[in-house]
Amino acid sequence: MSLLRLRRASLSYPAGGGGSVEVLRDVSLTIRRGEFVTVLGRSGAGKTSLLNLAAGFVAPSSGAVEVDGRPVSGPGADRAVVFQNDALLPWLDAAENVAFPLRLKGVGRAARLERAARLFRLVGLEGHERKNLWELSGGQRQRLGIARAIAAEPEFLLMDEPLGALDAMTRDRMQELLLKVWRASGAGALLITHSVEEALFLGTRVVVMEPHPGRIGLEEPLDFSSRFLEGASARALKAEPAFIAARERLIAAIHVEETALS
Amino acid sequence: MTISATNPPEREASRPRGRAGGALSSAFLKRLPIFAALFTLTAIFGLWQIASARGWAPPVFLPSPERVWKAARTAMEVGYANATLGQHAAASLGRVMAALLATLLIAVPVGFVLALSPVGRGLLDPIIEFIRPLPPLAYLPLVIIWFGIGEGSKILVISVAMFAPIAISTAFGVGSASESQIRAARSFGASRIQTLRHVLLPAALPSILSGVRIALGAGWTTLVASELVAASRGLGYMIQSAAQFLVTDMVIVGILAISLFAFGFEILFRLVERFWSPWSRRR
Numbered sequence: 175m176s177l178l179r180l181r182r183a184s185l186s187y188p189a190g191g192g193g194s195v196e197v198l199r200d201v202s203l204t205i206r207r208g209e210f211v212t213v214l215g216r217s218g219a220g221k222t223s224l225l226n227l228a229a230g231f232v233a234p235s236s237g238a239v240e241v242d243g244r245p246v247s248g249p250g251a252d253r254a255v256v257f258q259n260d261a262l263l264p265w266l267d268a269a270e271n272v273a274f275p276l277r278l279k280g281v282g283r284a285a286r287l288e289r290a291a292r293l294f295r296l297v298g299l300e301g302h303e304r305k306n307l308w309e310l311s312g313g314q315r316q317r318l319g320i321a322r323a324i325a326a327e328p329e330f331l332l333m334d335e336p337l338g339a340l341d342a343m344t345r346d347r348m349q350e351l352l353l354k355v356w357r358a359s360g361a362g363a364l365l366i367t368h369s370v371e372e373a374l375f376l377g378t379r380v381v382v383m384e385p386h387p388g389r390i391g392l393e394e395p396l397d398f399s400s401r402f403l404e405g406a407s408a409r410a411l412k413a414e415p416a417f418i419a420a421r422e423r424l425i426a427a428i429h430v431e432e433t434a435l436s
Numbered sequence: 437m438t439i440s441a442t443n444p445p446e447r448e449a450s451r452p453r454g455r456a457g458g459a460l461s462s463a464f465l466k467r468l469p470i471f472a473a474l475f476t477l478t479a480i481f482g483l484w485q486i487a488s489a490r491g492w493a494p495p496v497f498l499p500s501p502e503r504v505w506k507a508a509r510t511a512m513e514v515g516y517a518n519a520t521l522g523q524h525a526a527a528s529l530g531r532v533m534a535a536l537l538a539t540l541l542i543a544v545p546v547g548f549v550l551a552l553s554p555v556g557r558g559l560l561d562p563i564i565e566f567i568r569p570l571p572p573l574a575y576l577p578l579v580i581i582w583f584g585i586g587e588g589s590k591i592l593v594i595s596v597a598m599f600a601p602i603a604i605s606t607a608f609g610v611g612s613a614s615e616s617q618i619r620a621a622r623s624f625g626a627s628r629i630q631t632l633r634h635v636l637l638p639a640a641l642p643s644i645l646s647g648v649r650i651a652l653g654a655g656w657t658t659l660v661a662s663e664l665v666a667a668s669r670g671l672g673y674m675i676q677s678a679a680q681f682l683v684t685d686m687v688i689v690g691i692l693a694i695s696l697f698a699f700g701f702e703i704l705f706r707l708v709e710r711f712w713s714p715w716s717r718r719r
Binding site for chain 2: 229230231248249250251253254255256257259261262263264265274275277278279306307308319322323326332
């Protein structure tokens with residue numbers, strides 16, 4: 175069983191005047207394969223920095239980031255990232271974008287396009303394989319971004335507000351799609367979001383971060399996503415008293431510091 | 437229900453009329469710049485014809501279009517200054533192309549260094565900013581002193597003129613790859629070389645192509661200067677030989693040949709750009 179673990183990881187950047195800005199302090203977090211951890215927090219709480227550490231884009235100033243006990247030394251194919259603004263490559267068509275991680279591994283054209291076709295079915299984009307990116311909608315492009323990350327066959331899927339730029343209707347449908355794709359891939363997921371509902375619905379566990387410096391304030395297990403995957407309706411789940419209560423509790427947790435200031 | 441049932445036919449009935457009327461005028465408006473350009477060309481040619489026919493200037497200064505055409509045919513069929521027009525053109529074209537290839541080999545990697553390494557940028561910037569504004573005629577004598585009067589010197593002079601445009605537009609193009617494109621690729625296991633090959637280079641390609649277009653312009657500009665000394669062939673050499681004997685019609689033939697080649701390459705590279713990187717204009 176694979177394990178992505180941050181152990182008392184801190185992160186500071188040098189600032190003007192010889193000082194430094196502390197972005198994260200003593201963050202400890204464990205993500206197992208098959209888990210879906212959602213991260214909430216106000217802007218500046220270090221959510222993206224947390225993801226950058228997990229992905230290996232930056233190294234912790236102190237503490238450690240480990241996969242199965244081995245320290246992470248940089249980005250790697252075991253931790254695929256999905257960004258909010260689509261990080262797709264416009265000079266490739268839709269299918270070659272999804273197949274891009276396979277191309278990096280040296281998989282031949284026929285084989286990688288065949289694998290891509292399966293992923294197109296998984297994200298409901300069959301028939302769009304040969305289209306150019308500018309012929310697709312924002313929601314379709316985001317689905318490509320997710321399919322592409324899955325194509326890398328990662329142990330962990332790291333997502334920085336992947337649905338943030340979508341309209342509300344598309345976003346709801348994409349949440350359900352994301353859960354199915356995640357379940358099918360068996361990967362561990364880390365998803366950063368501003369939407370409390372999204373965090374509650376998608377996560378098997380939710381983490382709330384507090385700012386100045388960024389640290390983990392609250393961590394709670396959730397069961398809405400597993401119940402959705404067992405057949406419960408998304409709208410019914412989101413209307414449950416338990417869901418609403420959890421939502422209010424998290425909103426209060428996110429804004430606790432704000433109210434203390436005012 | 438009734439609204440949605442009656443609406444589409446109405447719309448369909450009104451649309452073709454509007455589209456047909458709009459298409460005619462918009463097609464005309466779209467081509468208007470081309471018509472204007474053709475007008476300018478015709479006007480200049482007409483003015484030239486009238487000026488030479490009326491004798492506004494003596495033929496040695498302004499030969500008639502017929503005499504230029506005759507000179508062109510002589511140059512093509514018999515030759516002028518030791519070679520036919522085709523051979524002169526081939527010599528010049530060869531120099532410009534050799535210079536372009538040599539420059540690409542050096543300037544594209546330099547552009548990558550400029551974009552990716554702050555230290556490299558610091559090291560190379562003074563050189564590029566030193567070369568960039570220099571007129572070719574200013575460094576031509578130095579190149580001859582250092583490297584002699586051979587073919588290499590001519591190509592070098594043209595290369596120097598092409599270097600800055602290609603290096604700078606490559607650097608700009610490399611910078612146009614977004615941080616998230618690069619990071620996503622790295623998270624799929626792309627090595628640094630693979631990121632360069634599969635993300636940075638394709639992202640830079642449209643800019644490199646426009647850099648080549650600008651560089652070719654600079655190359656043609658420099659051609660005549662490079663053929664000033666000890667050339668025995670080339671359009672620039674032909675122009676200068678003709679000028680020494682006041683064979684003005686042949687001078688004009690040479691000028692028109694250069695401008696035709698330059699224009700042809702401009703069009704060619706625009707087509708290549710459109711074909712190779714249609715995405716760059718869609719973002």
